[in-house]
Amino acid sequence: MEFAPKWIAWEITRRCNLKCVHCRSSSEMEVKGHPDFSTEEAFRILDDISSYAKPVIVLSGGEPLMRKDVFDIARYGTEKGLRMCLATNGTLVTDEICQNIKASGIRIVSLSLDGSTKEVHDDFRNENGAFDGTVNAARLFKKHDIEFIINSSFTKRNQEEIPKVYKLAKELGATAWYMFMIVPTGRGEDIMNELISKEDYEKILEWHYHMEKDERDMLVRPTCAPHYYRIVLQKSKEEGARFERRTLKFSTGGSKGCIAGQLICLINVDGDVLPCSYFPMSAGNIKKQTFKDIWENSELFKDLRNFKKYKGRCGSCEFVNVCGGCRARAYSVYGDYLAEEPFCGYVPLKFKEIGVPGKS
Ligand code: SF4
Numbered sequence: 345m346e347f348a349p350k351w352i353a354w355e356i357t358r359r360c361n362l363k364c365v366h367c368r369s370s371s372e373m374e375v376k377g378h379p380d381f382s383t384e385e386a387f388r389i390l391d392d393i394s395s396y397a398k399p400v401i402v403l404s405g406g407e408p409l410m411r412k413d414v415f416d417i418a419r420y421g422t423e424k425g426l427r428m429c430l431a432t433n434g435t436l437v438t439d440e441i442c443q444n445i446k447a448s449g450i451r452i453v454s455l456s457l458d459g460s461t462k463e464v465h466d467d468f469r470n471e472n473g474a475f476d477g478t479v480n481a482a483r484l485f486k487k488h489d490i491e492f493i494i495n496s497s498f499t500k501r502n503q504e505e506i507p508k509v510y511k512l513a514k515e516l517g518a519t520a521w522y523m524f525m526i527v528p529t530g531r532g533e534d535i536m537n538e539l540i541s542k543e544d545y546e547k548i549l550e551w552h553y554h555m556e557k558d559e560r561d562m563l564v565r566p567t568c569a570p571h572y573y574r575i576v577l578q579k580s581k582e583e584g585a586r587f588e589r590r591t592l593k594f595s596t597g598g599s600k601g602c603i604a605g606q607l608i609c610l611i612n613v614d615g616d617v618l619p620c621s622y623f624p625m626s627a628g629n630i631k632k633q634t635f636k637d638i639w640e641n642s643e644l645f646k647d648l649r650n651f652k653k654y655k656g657r658c659g660s661c662e663f664v665n666v667c668g669g670c671r672a673r674a675y676s677v678y679g680d681y682l683a684e685e686p687f688c689g690y691v692p693l694k695f696k697e698i699g700v701p702g703k704s
């Protein structure tokens with residue numbers, strides 16, 4: 345596996361107009377100590393990254409549309425040969441915003457939808473009107489011929505909604521639907537006991553496998569469910585079926601389950617480079633180092649790329665190269681990012697052979 349940066353989420357502001365229960369950045373309208381950086385600094389960062397690689401850059405937040413210069417940043421990135429994308433909660437999208445999205449060269453937009461009804465979504469997003477905002481944004485994107493992905497986050501609170509949200513994403517005409525079981529960080533720590541159980545997680549991923557096999561129109565994938573890669577291999581072997589997974593042209597190619605610090609990273613509003621959006625450890629800061637230096641020399645990134653260092657069941661697992669377990673979940677549950685994935689129930693063959701039961 346070649347460890348090149350393919351996809352970078354970039355938190356261009358921490359400000360947000362919503363206060364979602366699971367939000368990793370604990371966004372509020374004003375975030376003390378985490379101010380937005382200047383437009384010039386944004387251009388400098390894009391110069392730095394594009395001189396080294398040409399990844400997909402997802403302008404994210406907070407809510408990126410809170411920044412007045414969001415389209416200047418997008419346009420600058422496009423001119424530098426970067427594939428610019430936008431992740432929004434949808435509530436601020438208008439006809440004018442859609443025109444700006446197109447004019448600035450943004451390739452695809454992602455929206456959040458966590459329930460099939462106002463009640464569920466607005467409860468999850470902590471904001472009346474959030475559901476209408478997302479649905480309205482999807483309609484506007486359709487009208488303006490802008491491709492969009494729907495990202496859906498699930499906990500025990502809304503897990504029954506999964507098939508319904510999938511159906512709604514399809515009805516809204518999304519190019520892709522990505523299902524995500526939340527990783528507890530930031531404000532999400534408060535809802536640790538709301539996380540979907542390991543057993544249900546496995547059942548949901550099996551449901552996804554069957555759904556994905558039959559889905560022809562929309563691209564689907566569970567985000568950050570690395571053990572889905574194991575389930576796909578196990579199930580297709582059981583069924584004697586060849587299963588060609590389709591991926592979005594802006595994706596990382598679907599080469600492995602967890603790709604934190606391997607193909608992807610997050611740059612937060614303070615300039616810290618993190619392995620992914622849910623991993624609260626910094627590999628370096630782009631105000632002090634070049635992106636190239638951080639990407640190539642960070643000890644944290646080197647650890648994540650060295651699967652031999654992984655511990656517990658992941659360390660002994662025959663699927664480690666295709667899955668790898670969620671390093672952020674290992675960190676949040678065990679305080680060790682190299683520990684085994686706490687939400688996978690698989691017992692590796694090596695453990696079975698020597699009669700060591702899998703820990704739970
Ligand atoms: S550590 Fe890996 S699987 Fe977990 S949230 Fe980050 S990218 Fe996703």
Ligand code: SF4
Binds near residue numbers: 661667669684692
């Ligand atoms: S034990 Fe770890 S590497 Fe193996 S399938 Fe589970 S999460 Fe993946």
